[in-house]
Amino acid sequence: NSKFSGVEQQLKVGAETFANLRKKGGARASDSIEKQTAAVNKAGWASDPNWHNGVDQMYRQVKQAVG
Numbered sequence: 001n002s003k004f005s006g007v008e009q010q011l012k013v014g015a016e017t018f019a020n021l022r023k024k025g026g027a028r029a030s031d032s033i034e035k036q037t038a039a040v041n042k043a044g045w046a047s048d049p050n051w052h053n054g055v056d057q058m059y060r061q062v063k064q065a066v067g
Helices: 007-024 033-042 051-066
Strands: none
Touching: 007 033, 033 051
């Protein structure tokens, strides 16, 4: 069994990785999503230094659509 076996396990591992990188990058769960994604990216989530900007834009669009 791989630690990535199944959708639920993939989400769990992804969330744990996000939390660890968020802390390493200097942010907390109580910070704005923009600060969290910037910290995660700074700590090594993606090779694209602007990854967090695109993610933040998607969060804003979803937030607007949901109301």
